Amino acid sequence: MGRSLELVLLLLQLGSLLPSTLAVNCPWPCRCTWIVDSLYADCSRRDLQTYPDFNNVPVEHLDLSGNQFNEFPTQYADIDSLIYMDLSNNQISALDGKAFIGFTSLRTLLLANNSIARWIDLSPSESFKYTPSLKRLSLSGNHLGSFGSEEMYQQLHSQSLTELEISSCGISSVGGDLLVNQLPNLERLTLSNNKLVQLAALPSRSLRMLDLSNCSIQRLSSPFLDSLPNLETLNLSRNTQLQFGVLDEDLILAYELRRLDVSYCNLDQIDLSGLPVLTEVRLRGNLLRVVDNETFANNTMLEVLDLSQNVLRLIGQDAFSNLRRLKELNLAFNEIARLDRNFIRNNDVLVELNLSRNVLQKLTRIVSNSLRTINMSWCEITSIESSSLSSLSAIQKLDLSNNLISDIPSNMRSETLQQLSLANCRLSTVRxxxxxxxxxxxxxxxxxxxxxxxxxxxxxxxxxxLDQLWLGDNPWICDCHNALFVEFYDFLTTKPVKIKDRNHLRCAAPAIFYGKLWEYACSDVWMVNARSSSSGEKAWGIIMLTLLLLGGMILGYACMQKFLKKRKRNQNHREYAENDDELRRIRDLNDRILLEEATPSLQQAQEISLLPSYEDALRMPKLERPVKSMVDLSGSNRPQSRKLRRSQTQADGDASQSEGEDGLQLDTCQRFRSVEMLSNRDKERTAQYGPRRRTGYMEYNQSGSRRFSIEDSRFPAAHLKTQNLQSAEQIGNFQSYENSPYTKRRPKIAEIPPFKRINMMGASVEFLTDPEYDDVSSKPGSPFAKRRPKLPAPPTMKVSAQVYTMQQQHEQQNPATGQLDPAIEDYFSSTQKAASSSTIASDFQELLAPELTSLPDENRSNASTSDTEQDLERGKRKKRKNSASARRVSGSFSAATAAESTSSDSERNVQVHKPMRETLF
Structure with a gap:
């Protein structure tokens, strides 16, 4: 019973550890739990009248007991997992013949304590045929009346049933062939608590356990046991009028019976000689007075013998000598006063002996080599022999509690004793x-x-x-000042704590401490003594505490220093990383800026792309008239009747000279009002030059046209011209001008520097930069020389080309002499301004040719000049062109050669400073 309870508790614990994933929707008000892998549904004692719905719930054990159900729950037939159903203590009165259809998995059915009055109400011959797996059926507590009726419709029929309980069913007669024919596999039959007046033969070859306890049986006949050849367990307890094998004709023979229980049957004598294979006999609560060597002479297989609660007074020396397999012997609650020391000597496997509730009065020597547990409590023992345990070589537990023992002998010994109980005795001292x-x-x-x-x-x-001491319920005198008392208390309470009944350890004296626990009675004294007696320990404790605090402070300081160092190191690393990132960003920014400066912008690229290449320039149409600025070129609404005046260098009258001055002022104003010209000049002055400035490199824009890089153009800006005024010989040695692909390129009008006083009809870079080529007609090598416009020629326009000389610097103060205006002037003033006193050599190139005059173009008409003079001028200019070309090809000339290259007429030889040819592209 104890093992089964432990198993149930273990199963419950395992069930509580199941994961929540196994939770189901248990119907109200039932409680569902998992035990191992089985679902238990407890709906007991809920006063339910309708069955709960267990649809889609895989319940296996269903408890519906203690409710008010009137009918059998046929709706549970669809639950294939149902194997256990308890319907006991309800009000079910009948079962239909087809009530069990569908319960193919049901193994246990409990219908105890219902309202079933007759076997016919159960339909026993038909209903249980539909339960092929049913093993256990309980009908206890119903008023069935009989078992084994001759009527077939009242006989229970089941081929699978192995256990049947029909106790307390008012059965008065048992007999017939029911077990053989209708219940062929029945193994356990319980008929207890019935008034069996007649007990006829109940043959069965499968029955192994029969319970006939408390059935008022008076006599058990041999034919009854002969009809049960395989019966192993027979319970006849509490049949107070039973006569069991007293007479020879009543000798009971059962060669398979192993367990017999005839407790509380008032037997005064018993003969078990007809039961040779008995292993367990319980004769508890009878009137047996004597047990001798004849009582169990034929029961050599006995292992458990219970003779408790009899009136045994004397146990013979050989009473149990034949029981060589005896393991447990219970002689409690008898009147045994004396024991022979050798009464269990031959029982070599006896383990447990119970002699409690006898009148032994003295613990004598008992001889046994196997006995481990002896219970001699409540035996009125007053003395103990010193050698009482010397013959018990395997004794482990000895219970002498509730005796009259006042002293324990000094020579008592045992090498194997582990548990000794002297509780509730009369011990006053311990030696x-x-x-x-x-x-x-x-x-x-x-x-x-x-x-x-x-x-x-x-x-x-x-x-x-020794680790467990029980010292409670003793009249202790609590002398709190006694050192032995304190020492004993420390012995009991020092870990591991040895005292197990500490709450019962109370003082009986002095009166002020009566009934108090030791701790509460002596707490004040022990605390004071602890404080006074531990002054040295306190000092040492203070010293140790100080050392610990000091060590903790040192450790904390070291940890703090380490933390600060680590923090500083991390900060340095972080700052280094931030600085490195900042330097990287600055470097990337500088690289991007340099890249942007080196790469022309989109606007510059668009402006550069507007410059035509040499081949494009050849295909472009020529101007039909000379223009003085981009305003003149783009102005479509300018009146056409306005006439361009001749240059002041023409030898006409005052009227013509004034017209030339007005035209000159118009030319200057219109040419310098171009914002683009001024911006180009500012760029030219502020440009930075590298070491390869003199050579330059070629760039190509998106349109494919070629241009010089502004950053690396060949000629310096205007503010650097003072440094570039070198000798004519050094200028003549300059080699890269002839190799430039832009030598014969015609520049855009808008990109010509404003200080170049040139004819707007110039056809090449040489024409724009060389003052010798003042007339288009003197440039026979120009691609525009022989080119004629396809459209009709526009009206003849007069354009004068102006050239500044060094001698003309001194004539600028006198307007009558025909001087030119400075390069920068007030564009909106009509009056002639005085010449600037600053050195113009830094801004302009000069020619010392005072008699040079602006020559008329071949396409222009001049009334004061004849055709013969024009032909003469063309020849002179052609000669000068050829001589200049020869000098450029040779790459070297001097002032003498420049003087020799002049014409053979009466013109004066003038030292010429070759102008630096520069054009902004």
Whole structure:
């Protein structure tokens, strides 16, 4: 029973550990739990009248007991997993013949304590045919009346049933062939608590256990047991009028019976000789007075013998000598006063002996080599022989509680004793050698005695395994100032704590401490003594605490320093990383800026792309008239009747000279009003030059046209011209001008520097930069020389080309002499301004040719000049062109050669400073 309870508890614990994933929707008000892998639904004692719905719930064990159900739950037939159903203590009165259809998995059905009055109400011959898996059926508590009726419709029929319980069913007669024919596999039959007046033969070859307890049986006949050849367990307890094998004709023979229980049957004698294979006999609560060697002579297979609660007074020496397999012997609650020391000597496997509730009065020597547990409590023992345990070589547990023992002999010893109970005896003192000879003692019960003085811990010095002491319910005198008392208390309470009934350890004296626990009674005294007696320990404690605090402070300081160092190192690393990132960003920004400066912008690229290449320039149409600025070129609404005046260099009258001055001023104003010209000049002055400035490199824009890089153009800006005024020989040695692909390129009008006083009809770079080529007609090599426009020629326009000389610088103050205006002037003033006193050599190139005049173009008409003079001028200019070309090809000339290259007429030889040819592209 105890093992089954432990198993159930273990299953419940395992069920509580199941994961929540196994949770189901349990119907109200039932409670569902998982035990191992089975679902238990508890709906018991809920006063339910309708069955709960377990649809889609895989219930296996269903408890519906203690409710008010009137009918059998046929709706549960669809639950294939249902194997256990308890319907006991309800109001079910009948079962239909087809009620069990569908319960193919049902194994256990409990219908105990219902309202079934007759076997016919159960339909026993038909209903249980539909339960092929049914093993256990309980009908106890119903008023069935009989078992084994001759009527077939009242006989229970089941091929699978193995256990049937029909106790307390008012059955008065048993007999017939029911077990053989209708229940061929029945193994356990319970008929207890019935008034069996007649007990006829009940043949069965499968029945192994029969319970006939409390059935008022008076006589058990041999034919009854002969009809049960395989019966192993027979319970006849509480049949108070039973006569069991008293007479020879009543001798019971059963060669397969192994367990017999005839407890509380008032038997005064018994003969078990006809039961040779008995292993367990329970004769508890009878009137047996004598047990001798004849009582169990033929029962050599006995293992368990219970003779408790009899009136046995004398146990013979050979009473159990034949029981060589006996393991458990119970002689409690008898009147045994004396035991022979050898009464169990031959029982070599006897383990447990119970002699409690006898009148032994003295513990004598008992001889046994196998006995481990002896219970001699409540035996009125007053004395113990010193050699009582010397013959028990395997004794482990000895219970002498509730006796009259006042002293334990000093020579009592045992090498194997582990548990000794002397509780509720009359012990008043414990000597130093009382427990010294029990080296294996681990559990000692001294509670309920008369101990008053503390036991010195030295008395337990030999008990190394002692860990459980029971000392409660003793009249202790609490002398809190006694050092032995304090020592004994420390011995009991020092970990591991040995005292197990600490709450029962109370003082009986002095009166002020009566009934108080030791701790509460002596707490004040022990605390004061602890404070006074531990001054040295307190000092040492203070010293140790100080050292610990100092060590903690040092450790904390070291940790703080380490933390600060680590923090500073991390900060340095972070700052280094930030600085490195900032330097990287600055470097990337500088690289991007340099890249942007080196790469022309989109606007510049668009402006550069507007410059035509040489081939495009050849295909472009020529101007039909000269223009003085981009305003003149783009102005479509300018009146056409306005006439361009001749240059002031023409030898006409005053009228013509004034017209030339007005035209000159118009030319200057219109040419310098171009914002683009001014911006180009500002760029030219502020440009930076590299070491390869003189050579330059060629760039190509998106349109494919070529241009010089503004950054690396060949000629310096205007503010650097003072540094470039070199000798004519050094200028003549310049080699890269002839190799430039832009030599014959015609520049855009808008990109010509404003200080170049040139004819807007110039056809090449040489024409724009060389003052010798003042007339288009003198440039026979120009691609525009022989080109003629396809459209009709526009009206003749007069354009004068102006050239500044060094001598003309001194004539600028006198307007009458025909001087030119400075390069920068007030564009909106009509009056002639004085010449600037600043050195113009830094801004302009000069020619010392005072008699040079603007020559008319071949396409222009001049009334004061004849055709003969025009032909003469063309020849002179052609000659000068050829001589200049020869000098450029040779790459070297001097002032003398420049003088020799002049014409052979009467013109004066003038030292010419070759102008630096520069054009902004």
């Amino acid at each position: 130093n050698n009382t427990f010294r000879e029990f080296p294996e003692l681990a559990d000692l019960h001294l509670n309920g005695n008369r101990l008053t003085s503390p036991i010195p811990p030295l008395y337990f010095r030999g008990n190394k395994f």
